[in-house]
Amino acid sequence: MIAKIYENVIVKNTDKGLGVFAVRNFHKGEVVIIGRRVELLTERTLYSLQIDFNLHAELDAPGRLINHSCNPNTGIRNNQFGGYNFIALFDISEGEEITWDYETTEYVFISVFQCLCNSSNCRGRLRGFSFHPVEIRHKYGEFIADYLKI
Structure with a gap:
């Protein structure tokens, strides 16, 4: 794929497939x-x-193309468009890949099991929010899907 530019980000090929930068x-x-x-x-x-719990949404690009990280630079928040906003958890520099933790929306993860993020705190595999220990749930605070805030 030739790189595609969206407002504030660009989608391009990485060693993990497409990525958003x-x-x-x-x-x-x-x-x-x-x-x-x-x-x-x-x-x-x-x-x-x-x-x-029984509903899924396909988002428009580039939202649907953001890669996972166990140490993400964005968190998610439900929005008025029936999807999620990706919010900077800390300052993000130009050229940095945009990532989020897939387990902050997926209660039980069934599609991608092996994690490829290579972060220093990589969990190795993705299992879903229901498997998160309390300290990881608290790490994200408000930046998880509304339906998981029970």
Whole structure:
């Protein structure tokens, strides 16, 4: 794929497939990407995100193309478009890959099991929010799917 530029980010090939990268600096708390729902589903797909226990949403690009990290630079927040906003958890530099923790939306993860993030605190495999220890749940605070805030 030839790189594709969106507002504030660019999608390009990486060794993990497609990735989303900042084309400018972002400050902690700033919305990096607004993910808008394009389809509501009752079953998962390769690119869907869980939005309730039995509902999934496919987001528009570039939201659906953001890679996972066990040490992400964005967290998610439900938005008015039926999807998720990706919010900077700390300052993000131009050129940095935008990442989020897939387990902050997926209650039980069933599509990608082996983690490829290579972060220093990589969990090795993705299992889902229901398997997170309390300290990881608290790490993200408000930046998890609303349906998981029970």
